[in-house]
Amino acid sequence: MPLIKPPTPLSKPSTPQAASKQVPPFIQCPRPTWVADKSDWLQITSPTHFTNFDICPDCYNASLKPAAYARLISPAPPRPEGVSTRCDFSDLWIRVAWAWLYSQGAPDLTLLGQVADVQDPEGTCPNLAQKESGHEGSEKPSATRTWYCLTDPKTDGLIEDMTVCSDCVSHIYTVAPCLRDIFAAAGCSRQVLATCDLMVPNEARTLKYLDQFINVAEKTMETGTRDVTPLTDFVKKWATVPPCRMFERVQGEKCYTLATQAPEWTICEECYITHVHPLHASSPEPRLLSQISASSHPPPAGFACQLYSPRLQQYFQDAVSTNDLASLRQKIMARDRKLQETMQELERLKMQLAQQNMQIKSHQQMALINQQSALSSSLAWQVSSGWIKPTDFSATNASMSQATQIAIQADMTTASIRQLEKEWADFWE
Template identity: 55%
Template sequence: MPLIKQAPPSASSTTTTSTGKPAVPPFADCTRTTFEPGKTDWFQITGIPDIDICPDCYNTSIKPTPYSRFISTASPKPEDVSTRCDFGDTWIRIAWAWTYTQSFPDLSLLGQVAQIAPAEGKCPNLDTENEEVKKGGKPPASRVWYCLNDPKTGELVEDMTMCSHCITHICTILPSLNGIFLPAAGGQQALATCDLMVPKQSRTFKYIDQILEVAEKALDSGRERDVTPLVAYIRKWAPIPVCPKWERVSGQKCYNMASVAPEWTICEECYITHIGPITNPATAPFPRPLILMQISATPSVPSSGFTCQLYSARLQQYFKDACTTNNVADLKRKVGERDRKLVEVKRELERMRAQYDQFRMQAEYHYQMMVINQSSALAHSIGWVGSGWSVPTNTHATNESMNRGGEAALQADMIWANLKALEKEWADDWE
């Protein structure tokens, strides 16, 4: 959320070019991003005990690389200690990707990132207990905010604000970029949002890619960093709302074919990306598809909100087919079928997530009871020592709680696997 809202300028975004750097190994869909007890199969970076890595992340991303020599099996955690996978953290993954592509000699950068603790606290967007964050939004907060400095004008690009947590991470991972982000509002606290690190938004990684490219080009060329492309990119895209994809949003502008297919709605981002090039005389195909004449020339704000019907490769192909055949009815049919399936899938995913959360809570409860029962049984046994009697520790309640916790955790894992299978089915066959 900018401190001073400006009209969207007309600057164009930059094109990422190949740098010849090694491709970063894929990342696992980490299932241990929240704290939980009972896991004994953690990995750690040797000499950096602050980072715990789950087997999935290790086997997928690190094991196939030379950096696996820096990884060792972690010592077992106490039963009452909850742990999460630090490699599921976005900033740790960015540090890992930068380490890998730059062929750093070790993994010390990951340790530096793990120790970051800005005085103002973590990014507001990472507060998983915040209701706005749960909905995928950006909660406003009063703190010191930072903006990219445009060296050509000496002015801050205030369309995009970033928190100290994110800026500290950028400057730790990319020290060559120190100083390109400056405090906004004269360094005074102000109410704004962090527009950089927004979980589950593809725009986040597009911004990060642009920032990484500035650092990489400076290193490769040996010249002074050039933030001009980054300034242009932010000026173009920061004022444009992020594509909502399949989530219905209200109060945002969209384009449609009001007279023939009002239910076919596309967001501003997808209009600029996919419709703009074929309506621009300089890049438009010839002959121009007749269906383009049906699309509204200016965006409007639907009273009932909208979802974007052009964000995925499948939806884009539907539109390309309609451009070729000028068959709006077929486009409406395909989109309608997909929308009905979407309602069905979202309902089932919601049910499965509720079940998953329920079993996770049950597992955590039983594991906590296991620790309590174990302590109680041990205390009872020790109490007999002074009497001269030797009483064995009764582990019945402890074992029962452990078994129930294991059963609940197994149920949660099964539901999670089914949930992911349904998400994959949607992505492969419908999205």
């Protein structure tokens, strides 16, 4: 966002794909958050042992094992019981660094450890801090700190529509030192209020930006000359355009619609620029385009983008080629009904799962209480009578049995959630 400038005083005062080589695939890491009592962690051990860099087996097998760098990774030493660890390879900056060093043929994995060790004096990126706190949303949090902007080589001025925090700048410079100094401090180097527009909640937009940075870095390494014009042109084009929110309903943003023929068909500005605007150059120009207009009065309840997925884009392409808006409207309305049903059922299942997990925890706690009670009763009998009496764990076993039965039900609920999400992705997304 543009810098949020303070009032005038009365007195003078955003998985990059820039690699030319095919980078081994990334997977959705199963351990992005802290987990304890796992003994199968791996670490980078050569030429430097990064003891604070941990890799889960899934990420290792998918991304690192297929590469020659696997020989530099070894099982991590055993950890004390109860010590929690998270997979560092789940971090987007680490994956950016991995793609970069792989494409550049780096001799080892030192860069991964260097990126993991980045500690910005002003703290982590506000967007990442929000995500790690569990309060992630679609809005970027604002913060008062030092902010940076790209310098436009065409004007020598700062592109203030995109502000980047010092933490993200440090990561970019660490990954690709050849990009150093492409940013300049904004607000006369004072701490001001703004948001980080690079590591944003919408990861697709973040990846597009990072691709541009990596493209500049690659060409700089190839030619020995740095030209940031493609990057700054891209930023100037997209920085003021809100990222697509997909099926999330948004308010107060520009939307495009087929108001008279298919009012249910609403799309965001990003998808209009990406998928619709280029069609105006077609010859002949599709008749449908003349009926699409920017809504001067977006729906009070907000709108959801109907062009963000390949399926929706195919619906639109079919309508463009046939000019059959009735069919487009019918498909969109059917999809909206299915989305509402799916979201309601997902919400019900997730509430059910939360209740089941609470019940499991309650029965487990009761089992501990019953266990302590049984042991105390047995000890009291021994003290008073001098005889050893078998400890009665029947109540403990009953509580554990109840916890196990509900855990089975919770597994079934989890399976239902995954099946519902898969059905939506396979047939409706």
